[in-house]
Structure formats: C-alpha cells, structure tokens
Amino acid sequence: MQLKDLGELVNILDEITVDSEEDIRYFNEDAVIELTDEFLHVMELYIQDNVKGIAEPDFEETFFDSIKELMVEQFKVDPFFTEEAEDEFDDILNCSMDQFFETFMPRRSHKESKIVRRLTPEMIQQLEQQLKYLEEKPQPVQRSKEWYDFRQNLITASNAYKAFENDATKNQLIYEKCNIKLPQLECNNEIIGEGQEETIIKIINITTAPNRPVNINTTLHHGQKYEPVSVMLYEDTYKTKIQDFGCIQHDKYSFLGASPDGINVDKNSPRYGRMLEIKNIVNREIDGIPKKEYWVQMQMQMETCKLEECDFLENKFVEYDSYEQFKEDGTFLLSNNDEKKGIILYFNDKAGNPKYVYKPIQMNEDEFAEWETNMLDLMQSKEYGYMWIKNCYWKSEIFSCVLVERNQFWFENNVQDLIDLWSTVEKERVSGFHHRAPVKKNNLKKMQDDDASLPFGTGCLLSLNKLTGKVNVSQN
Known part of the structure; x- marks a missing residue:
C-alpha cells in the first residue's frame, strides 16, 4: 500500500473533549470541603498565637499570606499543582477567610459603611x-x-x-x-x-x-x-x-x-x-x-x-x-x-x-x-x-x-495590658514618677559635653533605658 492510498489522517487532539469544567479543576468538591476545614482550624490557631496583630492595618493581608505559607507547601511538590491550581487554592482560602470572619470574629474593617445585620x-x-x-x-x-x-x-x-x-x-x-x-x-x-x-x-x-x-x-x-x-x-x-x-x-x-x-x-x-x-x-x-x-x-x-x-x-x-x-x-x-x-x-x-x-x-x-x-x-x-x-x-x-x-x-x-499599665500609674502616683519625664535637650547636651571632655579611649558608654527614659553614663 502506498501513502497515497491512505485515508485522510485525523488529529486525535481535536477529538479530545472536556465534559465539564469540573474535569480540569485541581480540587474536586470533597477536596474543597476538606481544605476549608483545614484552613479554618489553622486560622483559629494562628489568631490565638497572634492576637495582638489583629489591630495592625495590614492584618488581613498578613493573615492571608501566613495561612497560605503554612498550607501551600504540601501541594507544591505535586507536578500537577500548576498556576491555575494555585489560583483555585487562593480562591478557597479567600472563601474560608470570609467564613472565618462570619463565625469566629469580625473583619478588622469593612470597605464601606455597610449594613451587616438587619435590626429586629x-x-x-x-x-x-x-x-x-x-x-x-x-x-x-x-x-x-x-x-x-x-x-x-x-x-x-x-x-x-x-x-x-x-x-x-x-x-x-x-x-x-x-x-x-x-x-x-x-x-x-x-x-x-x-x-x-x-x-x-x-x-x-x-x-x-x-x-x-x-x-x-x-x-x-x-x-x-x-x-x-x-x-x-x-x-x-x-x-x-x-x-x-x-x-x-x-x-x-x-x-x-x-x-x-x-x-x-x-x-x-x-x-x-x-x-x-x-x-x-x-x-x-x-x-x-x-x-x-x-x-x-x-x-x-x-x-x-x-x-x-x-x-x-x-x-x-x-x-x-x-x-x-x-x-x-x-x-x-x-x-x-x-x-x-x-x-x-x-x-x-x-x-x-x-x-x-x-x-x-x-x-x-x-x-x-x-x-x-x-x-x-x-x-x-x-x-x-x-x-x-x-x-x-x-x-x-x-x-x-x-x-x-x-x-x-x-x-x-x-x-490585661491596660490593667497592668494602670496598676503602674496608681503605684507611681504615690512612689514617684519623675524618672519617666522626657529627657530635656539641655541635659542631653550637658552629657554630650561631659562625654567629649573624657580622654580618648576611656570606653565611656551612653545607654538609654527605653522604659524609664533615663540616660546613663558608664565607663569600662
């Protein structure tokens, strides 16, 4: 048989069809549910360990990045975890964050003056x-x-x-x-x-x-x-x-x-x-x-x-x-x-x-x-x-x-931080608080002048106590 006797060749790639979008998704429905549960658990642990960070302006961005960093590495070893799969991962994480803010604690702030609850x-x-x-x-x-x-x-x-x-x-x-x-x-x-x-x-x-x-x-x-x-x-x-x-x-x-x-x-x-x-x-x-x-x-x-x-x-x-x-x-x-x-x-x-x-x-x-x-x-x-x-x-x-x-x-x-600070205020109103007064510029200049008069190489050190605001001069 010669080549000219062969029928028209068919490109089998053209014959491949995708039944639905679900067939090309990295995470199926069960995987999404499982991953969401894992996200919520890790989020709760993270918040308990980083409760002070909630007040920071970039909290939600840091929250997202931290959870992703903790969770995504287990998927990156998979050669099928493509950029598209990572986008799916991010979408699931965002949805999980929405769920977390609805059930565990509110968002730090909303993007507008919205109505989140209808008044009964x-x-x-x-x-x-x-x-x-x-x-x-x-x-x-x-x-x-x-x-x-x-x-x-x-x-x-x-x-x-x-x-x-x-x-x-x-x-x-x-x-x-x-x-x-x-x-x-x-x-x-x-x-x-x-x-x-x-x-x-x-x-x-x-x-x-x-x-x-x-x-x-x-x-x-x-x-x-x-x-x-x-x-x-x-x-x-x-x-x-x-x-x-x-x-x-x-x-x-x-x-x-x-x-x-x-x-x-x-x-x-x-x-x-x-x-x-x-x-x-x-x-x-x-x-x-x-x-x-x-x-x-x-x-x-x-x-x-x-x-x-x-x-x-x-x-x-x-x-x-x-x-x-x-x-x-x-x-x-x-x-x-x-x-x-x-x-x-x-x-x-x-x-x-x-x-x-x-x-x-x-x-x-x-x-x-x-x-x-x-x-x-x-x-x-x-x-x-x-x-x-x-x-x-x-x-x-x-x-x-x-x-x-x-x-x-x-x-x-x-x-508790507020309780502790006020306890200090009440104590020092009696015992004295002037050691906390801001250091005046003329006092700093006098210390600098005194320091300049010392022989070179004496090892004189200036140390600032951030808690009391006092400047100490020490010599080695």
Missing part, C-alpha cells in the same frame, strides 16, 4: 434601653474640677493604643496619667434653633491661658473646626441623626473611658445604635483602612458603650480662597466634581477665641442670604458680643466611611 424590633428595643442608660449615666459638670479629675483618672479610648506599643510609648502614657494638669484646649458645641433647622456653633476656648489666642493653623484645630461639618455630612448622606454622649466610663474597668464623636439615635435608621468616629485629615493619605491607634480607639469605645458597630469617617476638607472661587466651582451645594460644599461663619470673642457657625448642608443660596444676615446680627448682638472675622468656604474633597465591628475576642485577650 427586639434589637431596636435593646439598643433603645442601652442608649438611654448611656445618656443617663452620671457625669461631672463639664469644665468643673470634678470633670478634669474624672478624665485624668481614665485611660481614654484615644490614647489607649499606647498601652500596646513599645516601652517608650507606654512610658509616655504612664507619665501623662501621673502628671496631673489641666488640658490646654477645650471645645463644646452650642445649638441655636433657627427656623426648621438647627444651627451649630463651635466654641474653642483656651482654659489655661485665657489671654492667649487660639492658633487656628494647627491640624488639631482644623479637625475640631470641621467636626460638626463631618457630622452634618454623615447625617445628610445616611439620613440619620447623631447625638453626643460625653465622656463615658467603663462599667467593669473603671479606669477606662470613651468620648465617641457621636452615636446614631434615629430609630428609623438601619444604623441605629452605631457609633461614629471622625478624623478630618489635612495631609495624610486616606485609604479606607483605619490606622492602629484609631482601630484600638473604636474598639475601646464599643467595649465601653457595649455597642457592636462604629462607622469610621475620614474627611478631607479644602477651603476656597474666596467667595468668587466658591461660586465658580459648580453649584451652590456641589462642586464640578459633585463634592459637597458649604460655608462656615467665623467669629472671635473678646479674648480672641474662635467661634464657628455652620450653614446647614442642604440650605440653598436664597435661604442662606437670609440666614447669614440673621446669624451676623445675632452673633454680634450685645447678648453674644462676637466679632465677625470672615466666611470660610469649603468642599469635601474626600469622604470615606467604613464600618468597624466590635471584636470582643481582641479586647478580652488584650485588656
């Missing part, structure tokens, strides 16, 4: 009772001696993170709590009823130096100035109402306290009972991931108030140079980029302290003209006696709001 009538009733309890909880009169003493005897949520840092930072917190003094700055809001809407006046006062004007150019002042604006933007965005509850003391740990920026009190809102923490950013990048100190602050607030959720709101406000620039950028309420805009009336009192009056978010241009006239007359009247300085025209360039859930597992496994 029973839940609403419980929240109503808890908010009433918080509202009626005894507190000293603001700015009284008892009020300052009360706050000085608390590790507040905003500085609690220092208890989980290095020895130098712990030392700083201990010194702060032992070194009793009045705060440098105080703020409070007044509400003036104006028509159908409320007008907020922000008052910022110096308490220790009443004759010295406030520095309005600091990032601290910027954050305080725009806090009412952030509250109004939050209320407008989520159609809810925020209420201030003052400084609240923990029921069990009396040395812990929290001053949340507010709590949702609208029973018709799906966010009813959710706390609010605000950070008004000047230079830092906003990425939607709470920094460690902010995450710890929110956990302390939720534990103190016995509430399960907190919205973390970050805002970046930009001020226009003039009213003309404000007018040229979009409409009266929105910029060309659909960023919300607004106006703050800035006054000074006789001592030079700033007073801010805030235009309601949805007030239109015609309403504002009448409102502005009324506010100028009222604030500069004999009753108030303020001097108008200027109007501040702003826009919210970045509005980032993410949900953080209460993590009782983290708190229960870390509260």
Whole structure:
C-alpha cells in the first residue's frame, strides 16, 4: 500500500473533549470541603498565637499570606499543582477567610459603611434601653474640677493604643496619667434653633491661658473646626441623626473611658445604635483602612458603650480662597466634581477665641442670604458680643466611611495590658514618677559635653533605658 492510498489522517487532539469544567479543576468538591476545614482550624490557631496583630492595618493581608505559607507547601511538590491550581487554592482560602470572619470574629474593617445585620424590633428595643442608660449615666459638670479629675483618672479610648506599643510609648502614657494638669484646649458645641433647622456653633476656648489666642493653623484645630461639618455630612448622606454622649466610663474597668464623636439615635435608621468616629485629615493619605491607634480607639469605645458597630469617617476638607472661587466651582451645594460644599461663619470673642457657625448642608443660596444676615446680627448682638472675622468656604474633597465591628475576642485577650499599665500609674502616683519625664535637650547636651571632655579611649558608654527614659553614663 502506498501513502497515497491512505485515508485522510485525523488529529486525535481535536477529538479530545472536556465534559465539564469540573474535569480540569485541581480540587474536586470533597477536596474543597476538606481544605476549608483545614484552613479554618489553622486560622483559629494562628489568631490565638497572634492576637495582638489583629489591630495592625495590614492584618488581613498578613493573615492571608501566613495561612497560605503554612498550607501551600504540601501541594507544591505535586507536578500537577500548576498556576491555575494555585489560583483555585487562593480562591478557597479567600472563601474560608470570609467564613472565618462570619463565625469566629469580625473583619478588622469593612470597605464601606455597610449594613451587616438587619435590626429586629427586639434589637431596636435593646439598643433603645442601652442608649438611654448611656445618656443617663452620671457625669461631672463639664469644665468643673470634678470633670478634669474624672478624665485624668481614665485611660481614654484615644490614647489607649499606647498601652500596646513599645516601652517608650507606654512610658509616655504612664507619665501623662501621673502628671496631673489641666488640658490646654477645650471645645463644646452650642445649638441655636433657627427656623426648621438647627444651627451649630463651635466654641474653642483656651482654659489655661485665657489671654492667649487660639492658633487656628494647627491640624488639631482644623479637625475640631470641621467636626460638626463631618457630622452634618454623615447625617445628610445616611439620613440619620447623631447625638453626643460625653465622656463615658467603663462599667467593669473603671479606669477606662470613651468620648465617641457621636452615636446614631434615629430609630428609623438601619444604623441605629452605631457609633461614629471622625478624623478630618489635612495631609495624610486616606485609604479606607483605619490606622492602629484609631482601630484600638473604636474598639475601646464599643467595649465601653457595649455597642457592636462604629462607622469610621475620614474627611478631607479644602477651603476656597474666596467667595468668587466658591461660586465658580459648580453649584451652590456641589462642586464640578459633585463634592459637597458649604460655608462656615467665623467669629472671635473678646479674648480672641474662635467661634464657628455652620450653614446647614442642604440650605440653598436664597435661604442662606437670609440666614447669614440673621446669624451676623445675632452673633454680634450685645447678648453674644462676637466679632465677625470672615466666611470660610469649603468642599469635601474626600469622604470615606467604613464600618468597624466590635471584636470582643481582641479586647478580652488584650485588656490585661491596660490593667497592668494602670496598676503602674496608681503605684507611681504615690512612689514617684519623675524618672519617666522626657529627657530635656539641655541635659542631653550637658552629657554630650561631659562625654567629649573624657580622654580618648576611656570606653565611656551612653545607654538609654527605653522604659524609664533615663540616660546613663558608664565607663569600662
């Protein structure tokens, strides 16, 4: 038989068919179930050994990488474990993490202010009772001696993170709590009823130096100035109402306290009972991931108030140079980029302290003209006696709001650090704490000069005790 007598050749590769996608997957259904169980077991062990790491901003990324590193090596020896198989592995790991965060503990933070649980009538009733309890909880009169003493005897949520840092930072917190003094700055809001809407006046006062004007150019002042604006933007965005509850003391740990920026009190809102923490950013990048100190602050607030959720709101406000620039950028309420805009009336009192009056978010241009006239007359009247300085025209360039859930597992496994630190504070308030004072520059220079006067080769050593902050000079 000659070659020409052969029939047409058939490429057998063309005849190979795949019945379903399941045939080419590395992990079948049973393997997925088995691997998921293994993942969940290893995750639980990992968290128990790395409980402090939950507070770190990169926790979820580190969590994923660590579990993968522990588990993937057993598959890499298989020549059939291809890149596609590894992608399957990653997908199963991600699904397992979702399951872990639903059953064992919540995520460190969500990517938005989402609704994770629907409020039942029973839940609403419980929240109503808890908010009433918080509202009626005894507190000293603001700015009284008892009020300052009360706050000085608390590790507040905003500085609690220092208890989980290095020895130098712990030392700083201990010194702060032992070194009793009045705060440098105080703020409070007044509400003036104006028509159908409320007008907020922000008052910022110096308490220790009443004759010295406030520095309005600091990032601290910027954050305080725009806090009412952030509250109004939050209320407008989520159609809810925020209420201030003052400084609240923990029921069990009396040395812990929290001053949340507010709590949702609208029973018709799906966010009813959710706390609010605000950070008004000047230079830092906003990425939607709470920094460690902010995450710890929110956990302390939720534990103190016995509430399960907190919205973390970050805002970046930009001020226009003039009213003309404000007018040229979009409409009266929105910029060309659909960023919300607004106006703050800035006054000074006789001592030079700033007073801010805030235009309601949805007030239109015609309403504002009448409102502005009324506010100028009222604030500069004999009753108030303020001097108008200027109007501040702003826009919210970045509005980032993410949900953080209460993590009782983290708190229960870390509260001992707070107990131990406060025990040190109580002890050293009696025995003495000045060894923890920051080293002054002139003392350091004197030690350096003394060191320079020593003969070369004497073996003089400087050692810094990070716990006490003291510098010791020793000679070999």
